Amino acid sequence: VTADTSLPVPQGSLFGPTNLPYGVFSAGRKPQVGVRIGDSVLAIAQLPGLSQIHQLAEATLNPFLALGPQAWRSVRETLTGLLRDPSQQAQVASHLVPLADVRMHLPLDVADYVDFYSSEYHAANVGRLFRPDAAPLLPNWKHLPVGYHGRAGTVVPSGMDVVRPCGQRKAPDEQSPTYGPSRRLDIEAEVGFVVGVGSELGSRVPVSGFADHVFGVVLVNDWSARDIQSWEYVPLGPFLGKSFATSISAWVTPLAALEHARVAPPPRTQPLLEYLADDPGQPWGLDLELGVSWNGTTVSRPPFASMYWTPAQQVAHMTVNGASLRTGDLFASGTVSGPDRGQYGSFLELSWGGAEPVRLADGSLRTFLEDGDTVTVSASAPGPDGVRIGLGEVTGRIVPARP
């Protein structure tokens, strides 16, 4: 497959015709579903063969997601066919809008948001930083994918500014907490998974049912106020340290585009209970290479293939107690950190708890986020025929706390 020259796909673009991530855009009129091609958005709701699918004219992906895997496959096949058909090029081109001319929206109404903690390197780094005299991993970590619910109502689209949160902070050497803006504002570079098809309350989704329910992938920045979090989180977990904002990419990459990225997860060093067993013939590790840019300097390249728990295991675990899934549920991997310093997915780890500042390209030093800082998480994955495909970036800028 080569990109047809009549399509505006720049040489080396990560958004060629084998990628086709979905988003919601507007250009003057009402928001609708679009697919990214190069640096343009294709308004697919008006294309031949798709115009009868009214779910593509909606302002969120949810109605399309709810249609299920057969509809997802059919729409992707129709799109691929149109893009390959020379006689359709003029028709397709007439529905392309440059990205610069559109506004991208939050692609989905988030139902429940769950955040996991599935990188062994991240969990061990956090353990070493906060419990230096104990084993880095807690006893449950290799037995189940640890996770918790986050705030669905504060999931925001890439590009939206993030107000520095205020709250209670107490350093270990302080007697009492004080109120004020967070002094240890951090990122967490993560990969999120979007549920299309729900499940029944009281039933469970097996590892093998992953692709029957999950539609695709977003990039996530789970902004984290470490000083608020460390004071509040015992015993019920993170709350205000996370709930002020979680940014996600405008583009949802369908699992169908990631077939060539599927890899086995790392070897298991503890036996797994049967409901979490890997299926070696249908692995759901994903070879995504993330990049974290801090004011334009790439400070880390976290390898998603190093994650201990796969998203298929996360779904199996999340529903093993009979909890139902809904269209629009979003669950994220937890911070993606690899074994090396240049692969850590949080500034807590990159600056080793603030003790070892990071130098940016302009010479400035950083431990945690300063007002005005911009962070962008991007990713790419192997596609067919040796061509890499891109995941839509997630970016956000910190603006000062409100008085």
Place this chain on the structure above:
Amino acid sequence: VTADTSLPVPQGSLFGPTNLPYGVFSAGRKPQVGVRIGDSVLAIAQLPGLSQIHQLAEATLNPFLALGPQAWRSVRETLTGLLRDPSQQAQVASHLVPLADVRMHLPLDVADYVDFYSSEYHAANVGRLFRPDAAPLLPNWKHLPVGYHGRAGTVVPSGMDVVRPCGQRKAPDEQSPTYGPSRRLDIEAEVGFVVGVGSELGSRVPVSGFADHVFGVVLVNDWSARDIQSWEYVPLGPFLGKSFATSISAWVTPLAALEHARVAPPPRTQPLLEYLADDPGQPWGLDLELGVSWNGTTVSRPPFASMYWTPAQQVAHMTVNGASLRTGDLFASGTVSGPDRGQYGSFLELSWGGAEPVRLADGSLRTFLEDGDTVTVSASAPGPDGVRIGLGEVTGRIVPARP
């Protein structure tokens, strides 16, 4: 005010004309908003003076909640006027349907669900049970209302059966976790608060803004699998131990009905940061007397007035980091426990960790829930003129785990 005799309000009913809780019911046709009077539902969408409010004909309370305090007051005044007007009695009576003839639905689409931990007696009991050699309260507990996000998608209406959850359980003396049905299935008797009017991302709601945003109160049973919870919850908090089901009452009691129940919270034994300061002139402690019935035996009467943190402080805390509220947000108080054994709101406490079984009226002994058990949480509060008003009960029955 006395109940007009032409209205079917039984002598001593807790649901007279000064109560008027809202719910969503159906009787053959499409669900719509109703108000409880005695043992009947008043279909209010067709009443004179209300029929133009199309939000009352919807299948959830959310559209009505979003209208805000002025509309809530106006609808309540219209209802009160109609119920007091002898010339309207026939008209009103024609829109009454016996509760036995209707199906009650989940009253709202839950946006985000937050669960607090605001009973000092409960938190201290849990501390004594799980950390017998340490101070019962953790250091942060008197400085902030500890809370976490729960699963909004598994909030279910009163009366729905609850399937016993399966999951990973590991007793302290076991080497590894095992998979199976929960052996320590518990309840948490709580009071929940329903947000009507949202708030802007990046802004905060002060303690004094409580009634501008919160519409009313539900009763909550936050079912809890203690064995699953105790193995999973470090370090990110409860997840599958809670996410299988949270039951709420079918009826939402408006704050306006609880004016006579407002009381000052207990004296503070630690100074509060300013954003959490109590307003003594506008207290939001609530004198609700809860009752917990286990297969028909009242095993506890938790006093809500003993809660250390008020719902107004919970809202102020929940938004102090700029997190927004949305119509349909539900936040619960945490288990309501008073100082005495007969006032504990969980079976973990009532059976003191399973060591001291509870005897029911039929002579049977219980520690945690058995299959077929039914638990009902009810509550009443002082109303005007010495008449007590009731909150709609929340009930649920445990059915066996699915194979």
